[in-house]
Amino acid sequence: MDxxxxxxxxxxxxxxxxxxxxxxIEWRNRLVDGGWAxxxxxxxxxxxxxxxxxxxxxxxxFRNKGVVFASQGGPRRLAAETILIHGNDEQxxxxxxxxxxxxxxxxxxxxxxxxxxxxxxxxTKAEKRxxxxxxxxxxxxxxxxxxADFGILLARSDWDLPKHQGLSYFLINMRQPGVEVRPLRQxxxxxxxxxxxxxxxxxxxxDLLDGEGNGWAVAASTLSFERRGFAQARQTSGVSVxxxxxxxxxxxxxxxxxxxxxxxxxxxxxxxxxxxxRAKQTGAIASASTRQEIAKLLSMKRASELAAEQAEAxxxxxxxxxxxxxxxxxxxxxxxxxxxxxxxxxxxxxxAMLSGEHSAENGMIAETLISVPAISIAGGTDEIQRNxxxxxxLGMPKEQRSDTGPFRDIKRNIDS
Amino acid sequence: MQKEFTSDQxxxxxxxxxxMQAKSTPDDVREQMTTEQGxxxxxxxxxxxxxxxxxxxxxxxxGGFGFGHIELGIVMEEMGKNLFCGPYLSTSVMSASAxxxxxxxxAKEALLPDIAMGQxxxxxxxxxxxxxxxxxxKIQENSNLIxxxxxxxxxxxxxxxxxxxxxxxxxxxxxxxxxxxxNVVVTSRESLDPTRKxxxxxxxxxxxxxxxxxxxxxxxRVWRDCSVALAHEMIGGAQYLLSSTIEYTKLRVQFGRPxxxxxxxxxxxxxxxMEVEFARASTYHAARLLDATTTIDGVAxxxxxxxxxxxxxxxDTYSNVARAAVQLRGGIGFTWEDDTHLWFKRAKSSEVxxxxxxxxxxxxxxxxxxxxx
Numbered sequence: 106m107d108x109x110x111x112x113x114x115x116x117x118x119x120x121x122x123x124x125x126x127x128x129x130i131e132w133r134n135r136l137v138d139g140g141w142a143x144x145x146x147x148x149x150x151x152x153x154x155x156x157x158x159x160x161x162x163x164x165x166x167f168r169n170k171g172v173v174f175a176s177q178g179g180p181r182r183l184a185a186e187t188i189l190i191h192g193n194d195e196q197x198x199x200x201x202x203x204x205x206x207x208x209x210x211x212x213x214x215x216x217x218x219x220x221x222x223x224x225x226x227x228x229t230k231a232e233k234r235x236x237x238x239x240x241x242x243x244x245x246x247x248x249x250x251x252x253a254d255f256g257i258l259l260a261r262s263d264w265d266l267p268k269h270q271g272l273s274y275f276l277i278n279m280r281q282p283g284v285e286v287r288p289l290r291q292x293x294x295x296x297x298x299x300x301x302x303x304x305x306x307x308x309x310x311x312d313l314l315d316g317e318g319n320g321w322a323v324a325a326s327t328l329s330f331e332r333r334g335f336a337q338a339r340q341t342s343g344v345s346v347x348x349x350x351x352x353x354x355x356x357x358x359x360x361x362x363x364x365x366x367x368x369x370x371x372x373x374x375x376x377x378x379x380x381x382x383r384a385k386q387t388g389a390i391a392s393a394s395t396r397q398e399i400a401k402l403l404s405m406k407r408a409s410e411l412a413a414e415q416a417e418a419x420x421x422x423x424x425x426x427x428x429x430x431x432x433x434x435x436x437x438x439x440x441x442x443x444x445x446x447x448x449x450x451x452x453x454x455x456x457a458m459l460s461g462e463h464s465a466e467n468g469m470i471a472e473t474l475i476s477v478p479a480i481s482i483a484g485g486t487d488e489i490q491r492n493x494x495x496x497x498x499l500g501m502p503k504e505q506r507s508d509t510g511p512f513r514d515i516k517r518n519i520d521s
Numbered sequence: 522m523q524k525e526f527t528s529d530q531x532x533x534x535x536x537x538x539x540x541m542q543a544k545s546t547p548d549d550v551r552e553q554m555t556t557e558q559g560x561x562x563x564x565x566x567x568x569x570x571x572x573x574x575x576x577x578x579x580x581x582x583x584g585g586f587g588f589g590h591i592e593l594g595i596v597m598e599e600m601g602k603n604l605f606c607g608p609y610l611s612t613s614v615m616s617a618s619a620x621x622x623x624x625x626x627x628a629k630e631a632l633l634p635d636i637a638m639g640q641x642x643x644x645x646x647x648x649x650x651x652x653x654x655x656x657x658x659k660i661q662e663n664s665n666l667i668x669x670x671x672x673x674x675x676x677x678x679x680x681x682x683x684x685x686x687x688x689x690x691x692x693x694x695x696x697x698x699x700x701x702x703x704n705v706v707v708t709s710r711e712s713l714d715p716t717r718k719x720x721x722x723x724x725x726x727x728x729x730x731x732x733x734x735x736x737x738x739x740x741x742r743v744w745r746d747c748s749v750a751l752a753h754e755m756i757g758g759a760q761y762l763l764s765s766t767i768e769y770t771k772l773r774v775q776f777g778r779p780x781x782x783x784x785x786x787x788x789x790x791x792x793x794x795m796e797v798e799f800a801r802a803s804t805y806h807a808a809r810l811l812d813a814t815t816t817i818d819g820v821a822x823x824x825x826x827x828x829x830x831x832x833x834x835x836x837d838t839y840s841n842v843a844r845a846a847v848q849l850r851g852g853i854g855f856t857w858e859d860d861t862h863l864w865f866k867r868a869k870s871s872e873v874x875x876x877x878x879x880x881x882x883x884x885x886x887x888x889x890x891x892x893x894x
Binding site: 381390393396397399400401403404405407408409411412414415417418419421422433436437440488490491492494495496498499500501502503504505 | 524525767770771778779781782784786787788790791792794795798799800801802803805806830833834879882883885886889890
């Protein structure tokens with residue numbers, strides 16, 4: 106559709122409907138009713154069937170006018186997109202609107218103490234009993250579980266099938282006695298994640314998503330949305346909240362909760378942005394060997410941006426060349442963060458022993474040094490990324506497997 | 522700025538790939554590397570007449586095709602994949618760049634057309650190949666006579682002319698010397714990389730014609746052009762060597778399985794692929810920037826450090842890939858019979874030619890400090 110027509114239509118609609126004095130939920134219900142909450146979704150599910158570019162036009166108008174978007178918080182978006190693809194009509198009716206308005210908060214119940222890289226090795230039990238699913242098991246690294254109303258849950262419904270075939274995917278109510286959430290403290294002192302214990306927790310039959318035994322395929326969808334989200338997050342992240350009005354106040358409160366787990370994320374990337382200035386301020390820039398390490402860091406950083414741009418241009422040009430931008434980008438982020446931590450250490454010298462607000466850059470350098478180890482683990486370890494690159498891109502032979510046959514016979518971690 | 526090659530550029534590359542695969546096989550390379558001249562004149566002329574590579578980037582007013590550093594880069598990359606033996610680096614890259622940046626209009630008109638046609642083999646003589654600020658002290662010009670020694674000159678044995686950077690009473694200058702002048706002595710040197718022919722050249726009052734003035738700024742421009750071209754050659758070699766190594770790991774069986782199924786090898790190859798992709802993207806970017814600033818008037822130069830970044834990344838990447846290419850082949854990789862050492866040696870000679878990666882990183886830092894302060 107012509108971008109000018111879209112721009113005019115959304116602008117006219119905003120004239121009629123937008124007011125900063127509405128409550129956040131009132132405003133977002135109008136957004137949903139008007140079809141502007143998720144323009145890229147299908148017409149029958151609150152959307153307009155817009156392309157990525159058309160959706161971007163709408164986002165740009167919203168941003169220019171300082172209009173609050175539909176709820177975007179990480180796990181909410183993952184749940185909504187997964188339900189949109191894999192849910193039945195009744196499930197879409199039940200969950201999508203309140204997720205777009207932000208009334209429902211979600212969390213992602215995938216990783217377990219016994220299955221991290223090997224996500225399909227989930228041993229959380231789902232059993233049919235007394236007309237419902239009964240869930241027993243433990244999840245870990247669950248962002249925002251303490252604020253969540255619902256969870257997207259991967260659990261094992263059949264122990265006699267091979268491991269990928271015995272999984273099912275559920276929508277679980279987090280506000281029930283069988284679900285206990287405990288914060289998990291990390292080595293950098295933050296507690297951004299949780300452990301979730303499920304003891305005879307209940308899920309109704311209506312909340313099984315896309316059929317029994319299809320859990321792995323559904324989880325793979327969620328993971329692909331998650332990877333895509335890393336790239337998109339930057340361009341759609343809402344409006345400035347330094348504006349006056351009820352809707353902004355409530356939005357600010359929502360953002361504070363949504364963003365709280367991520368305050369240290371810039372530090373886990375290595376804070377490359379601080380390197381040159383710090384090197385000049387401290388005089389470390391005069392050291393020939395430090396200069397070499399800084400140049401290596403800045404080269405890698407710039408090269409990774411250029412390689413990502415190149416991959417995107419190649420993708421748009423529609424050539425057949427396979428460029429594994431995702432896994433390479435993920436691996437590159439780790440390499441860059443590690444080198445950045447090394448460089449910050451060289452720059453700070455003995456000052457690197459200090460931490461807290463009276464240390465360098467208000468504590469941000471210290472936080473960087475103890476946060477960088479996360480980036481090569483979260484979202485798929487470096488080792489897993491290297492396997493993916495080697496097997497799927499370079500076509501190297503797969504590792505021989507020892508996890509075939511019925512799941513109950515496969516060697517597992519003790520207690521899982 | 523265009524981020525993707527055009528269909529014309531893809532076609533040009535495909536023609537070169539076909540030519541190189543037919544005329545620059547490892548057997549051809551092994552044959553040429555034992556000769557003094559180092560290349561097959563017929564193949565060189567065929568390449569120049571059929572694909573016009575010698576003048577691909579030389580402006581049309583000087584008899585070239587008027588394309589840019591991107592096309593020059595495509596040629597260098599495809600040559601690098603196949604270790605093409607020919608006087609391309611000396612003549613079309615180094616000498617043409619020196620003429621374009623330093624020569625008078627008359628000299629450009631007189632000398633560039635023959636280079637563009639592949640008719641004239643010219644080498645750029647500098648008495649130092651480590652850093653532009655060190656060039657010029659060992660060769661002097663006085664009353665149109667040149668005296669001094671350059672101890673490493675590429676393709677001097679094949680050259681009919683030499684462009685010499687020498688110190689004169691008015692500072693550095695670029696001088697044309699005929700290679701057959703009796704006061705020029707060219708001595709072939711044994712080179713670690715036998716596919717790149719090196720000579721010592723001594724001038725004893727050799728007749729010279731001045732073609733232009735040189736200062737550090739122009740010499741740095743020449744240095745950057747050549748570094749970007751060389752980076753293309755290196756990423757070409759690195760890409761070829763990485764894929765041939767991966768193919769080997771799929772075929773070679775030990776402990777009852779292809780060695781490519783072992784994670785120790787997979788992870789090393791995955792890291793190398795990342796390095797190659799980074800070096801490639803940086804090299805293409807540097808070429809695009811050179812074209813943007815030389816072909817469009819008034820475009821401010823940005824990221825002036827880009828050629829240095831590309832050269833350093835490409836050099837480190839090529840060396841890392843070459844080391845792995847030998848290591849992952851095990852014993853066979855260390856034999857003369859296996860072809861891997863041909864690329865290994867080229868990787869080494871390109872790594873140090875026109876500045877080690879360390880020097881390029883230092884220049885990069887100096888330019889970045891300049892841009893941000």
